[in-house]
Amino acid sequence: MPSSTKPTPPSPRAAQSRARRGTGRAVLDDVARLAGVSTATVSRAFNEPDKVSPAVRERVQQAALALDWLPNAAGRALASTRSHIAGTIIPTLDDQVFASLVSGTQSVFAARGITLFLGCSNYDPAQALTQVRVMLERGVEAMTIVGEAHPPELFEALTRYRVPYVVVYSYRAESPHPCIGFDNRAAFASLTDYLIAQGHRTFAVVMQPARDNDRVQARLDGIRDALAGHGLALLPQHLHEGESGMAFGRRSLRALWQAPGPRPSAILCGNDQLAFGVLREAAELGIDIPGQLSVAGFDDVAMAREITPALTTMRVDTHEIGRLSALHLLEILDGAAAAPGRRVEARLCPRASTGPAPAMDSTRR
Amino acid sequence: MPSSTKPTPPSPRAAQSRARRGTGRAVLDDVARLAGVSTATVSRAFNEPDKVSPAVRERVQQAALALDWLPNAAGRALASTRSHIAGTIIPTLDDQVFASLVSGTQSVFAARGITLFLGCSNYDPAQALTQVRVMLERGVEAMTIVGEAHPPELFEALTRYRVPYVVVYSYRAESPHPCIGFDNRAAFASLTDYLIAQGHRTFAVVMQPARDNDRVQARLDGIRDALAGHGLALLPQHLHEGESGMAFGRRSLRALWQAPGPRPSAILCGNDQLAFGVLREAAELGIDIPGQLSVAGFDDVAMAREITPALTTMRVDTHEIGRLSALHLLEILDGAAAAPGRRVEARLCPRASTGPAPAMDSTRR
DNA sequence: TTGTATGCGTTATCAT
DNA sequence: ATGATAACGCATACAA
Numbered sequence: 001m002p003s004s005t006k007p008t009p010p011s012p013r014a015a016q017s018r019a020r021r022g023t024g025r026a027v028l029d030d031v032a033r034l035a036g037v038s039t040a041t042v043s044r045a046f047n048e049p050d051k052v053s054p055a056v057r058e059r060v061q062q063a064a065l066a067l068d069w070l071p072n073a074a075g076r077a078l079a080s081t082r083s084h085i086a087g088t089i090i091p092t093l094d095d096q097v098f099a100s101l102v103s104g105t106q107s108v109f110a111a112r113g114i115t116l117f118l119g120c121s122n123y124d125p126a127q128a129l130t131q132v133r134v135m136l137e138r139g140v141e142a143m144t145i146v147g148e149a150h151p152p153e154l155f156e157a158l159t160r161y162r163v164p165y166v167v168v169y170s171y172r173a174e175s176p177h178p179c180i181g182f183d184n185r186a187a188f189a190s191l192t193d194y195l196i197a198q199g200h201r202t203f204a205v206v207m208q209p210a211r212d213n214d215r216v217q218a219r220l221d222g223i224r225d226a227l228a229g230h231g232l233a234l235l236p237q238h239l240h241e242g243e244s245g246m247a248f249g250r251r252s253l254r255a256l257w258q259a260p261g262p263r264p265s266a267i268l269c270g271n272d273q274l275a276f277g278v279l280r281e282a283a284e285l286g287i288d289i290p291g292q293l294s295v296a297g298f299d300d301v302a303m304a305r306e307i308t309p310a311l312t313t314m315r316v317d318t319h320e321i322g323r324l325s326a327l328h329l330l331e332i333l334d335g336a337a338a339a340p341g342r343r344v345e346a347r348l349c350p351r352a353s354t355g356p357a358p359a360m361d362s363t364r365r
Numbered sequence: 366m367p368s369s370t371k372p373t374p375p376s377p378r379a380a381q382s383r384a385r386r387g388t389g390r391a392v393l394d395d396v397a398r399l400a401g402v403s404t405a406t407v408s409r410a411f412n413e414p415d416k417v418s419p420a421v422r423e424r425v426q427q428a429a430l431a432l433d434w435l436p437n438a439a440g441r442a443l444a445s446t447r448s449h450i451a452g453t454i455i456p457t458l459d460d461q462v463f464a465s466l467v468s469g470t471q472s473v474f475a476a477r478g479i480t481l482f483l484g485c486s487n488y489d490p491a492q493a494l495t496q497v498r499v500m501l502e503r504g505v506e507a508m509t510i511v512g513e514a515h516p517p518e519l520f521e522a523l524t525r526y527r528v529p530y531v532v533v534y535s536y537r538a539e540s541p542h543p544c545i546g547f548d549n550r551a552a553f554a555s556l557t558d559y560l561i562a563q564g565h566r567t568f569a570v571v572m573q574p575a576r577d578n579d580r581v582q583a584r585l586d587g588i589r590d591a592l593a594g595h596g597l598a599l600l601p602q603h604l605h606e607g608e609s610g611m612a613f614g615r616r617s618l619r620a621l622w623q624a625p626g627p628r629p630s631a632i633l634c635g636n637d638q639l640a641f642g643v644l645r646e647a648a649e650l651g652i653d654i655p656g657q658l659s660v661a662g663f664d665d666v667a668m669a670r671e672i673t674p675a676l677t678t679m680r681v682d683t684h685e686i687g688r689l690s691a692l693h694l695l696e697i698l699d700g701a702a703a704a705p706g707r708r709v710e711a712r713l714c715p716r717a718s719t720g721p722a723p724a725m726d727s728t729r730r
Numbered sequence: 731t732t733g734t735a736t737g738c739g740t741t742a743t744c745a746t
Numbered sequence: 747a748t749g750a751t752a753a754c755g756c757a758t759a760c761a762a
Contacts, residue, residue: 075739077439078754093468103458440755
């Protein structure tokens with residue numbers, strides 16, 4: 001035992017496990033010693049069990065159990081150049097839509113031993129880029145990211161480091177990226193068409209902020225597409241854009257009803273919360289729904305079918321999109337050719353909050 | 366240049382970066398070479414910038430930028446025995462309460478360069494244990510976990526590996542674990558007291574499954590505490606336990622109203638969704654709220670104050686709980702003495718869905 | 731201030 | 747089937 005001041009440089013792998021025993025964390029070497037085999041064998045016993053004789057395998061497992069050994073993921077990642085980590089970036093967890101997306105992705109990855117890193121961009125492209133950098137440092141093997149309105153460097157980095165990724169939630173056929181989700185533009189176009197078919201000609205729109213949000217922009221485009229297809233247009237004063245939530249829905253309807261000029265006979269909302277706000281305000285203003293005014297939302301939250309009048313809206317299976325994205329990435333990791341992405345349908349849920357446009361032109365007063 | 370079949374064992378650290386250049390991922394050594402310094406200096410330039418001369422620092426940063434170098438977290442973790450990873454385990458993301466918890470925790474950790482691993486137990490203790498094992502393998506430096514109804518091995522493992530943790534969301538003074546959250550028992554006791562003070566004597570309860578859920582159990586205890594304090598008790602047939610959501614709320618009210626025996630004058634629900642279901646069904650059954658029946662929820666979701674009648678409920682700032690938990694753990698990581706935990710208050714939001722008990726004893730029919 | 735040398739815990743290659 | 751041993755990418759005593 002060295003009593004000199006300078007600790008004698010010990011032979012590399014000699015006394016170290018003894019020293020480490022104090023830390024309470026066993027390492028592979030400890031297991032190997034206890035089982036009376038080499039570290040290589042221990043490693044194989046866990047990673048390629050059939051390459052080791054049953055007797056030894058058993059002995060190793062006992063030793064590992066006795067020492068309460070847990071593999072060190074960092075060491076494993078370094079040696080194998082596989083991290084078994086995936087990443088996902090969403091705008092925010094404060095929206096059930098994205099929470100459910102993560103939930104679906106996470107469940108699939110977890111079943112395959114892949115742990116998920118979660119990043120929130122807070123709708124800020126710069127933060128999204130930062131998060132991707134963090135993920136790359138962490139050695140993610142695959143990524144999902146909501147939307148494509150991100151700095152080009154973001155996708156460049158993913159490409160350079162050869163990390164397979166999918167843009168999730170929204171799908172766009174012309175997108176340069178693989179997408180798994182639904183077509184926001186087409187969805188809102190079809191919703192608008194549905195109302196046009198009911199005789200509506202004057203529309204208002206209550207939307208979340210479109211800035212840095214390709215989904216919202218696509219939705220607006222879809223609405224304009226459908227309107228234009230019938231020679232209609234959205235009046236500037238009929239587009240209300242503001243923070244998501246019931247409060248803004250209420251404010252918007254009040255403003256729409258007080259403003260001079262033609263009143264809309266139908267209001268399209270960016271999500272159900274906004275629509276709930278509109279409906280609530282309509283009740284207070286004594287506006288008959290859908291007699292005087294039709295209101296549609298998006299997402300089909302549980303509440304939508306339970307309120308009175310029940311809300312016409314569209315449903316997207318976000319949990320499923322999350323699952324599909326993970327499965328898609330797993331296939332690529334397993335060496336499959338990259339599939340081109342996948343389009344999921346948004347389903348219209350026609351309910352009592354929409355109806356035929358008023359027979360008389362109620363847009364004048 | 367070796368033309369023999371056996372590749373000459375190259376001097377350990379010599380030609381490797383050349384070989385790796387093909388992979389497209391630069392390593393510290395490449396940066397060092399380009400900057401004309403040693404790897405140690407590069408490491409310092411990023412981790413202890415003031416320990417390196419400004420000129421060299423600049424040169425190193427340029428080199429790193431030019432090579433597009435990103436530090437490898439696995440290598441860093443291995444060398445420094447710090448992973449800069451924290452973990453959080455929640456029952457499910459499909460509940461906004463937990464999503465918001467994660468959101469708060471994540472934002473604090475992210476600001477300190479700590480990445481968050483997310484695990485969902487799906488209300489299953491076995492899965493929670495598995496998730497913790499995964500986190501430990503990943504080398505998490507700290508953890509938050511919702512609730513304390515977990516296998517003892519779970520907390521033992523955390524303790525053995527010296528990973529600081531907090532039980533979040535629920536707080537219990539007698540808990541052996543550090544907790545940050547609110548006292549479910551006290552909260553429901555006070556809610557019950559509030560209704561007792563309004564003259565209610567016969568209560569019904571509509572709750573989520575109590576199995577493996579200490580929060581729900583505490584809530585039931587709280588209700589029973591308050592009732593017992595006034596010589597009251599909860600009739601077995603007045604306790605409805607089932608899956609969270611409006612549908613079960615509706616079914617429960619129908620059952621309660623059809624069953625023989627005394628009818629409750631007040632219903633306490635485990636969350637706002639259940640309460641919404643009860644309210645909705647009450648409307649269809651023609652039950653006057655709060656004239657005939659008072660209904661209370663829990664969580665205070667945005668919708669609660671917007672429906673008619675507005676829902677009496679309790680609010681807990683889950684995002685803040687998430688933040689506080691992360692801050693608490695950061696303090697411990699920074700060497701502070703482990704604080705004893707922290708109790709957050711659940712605030713009563715009295716609204717129109719509750720009122721004085723009917724003057725006549727309407728519990729008979 | 732900078733460089734040298736070694737270790738972190740695991741996997742993988744190559745012998746045996 | 748098993749063992750030696752060299753990576754993996756970085757951090758850090760220690761020396762200079």
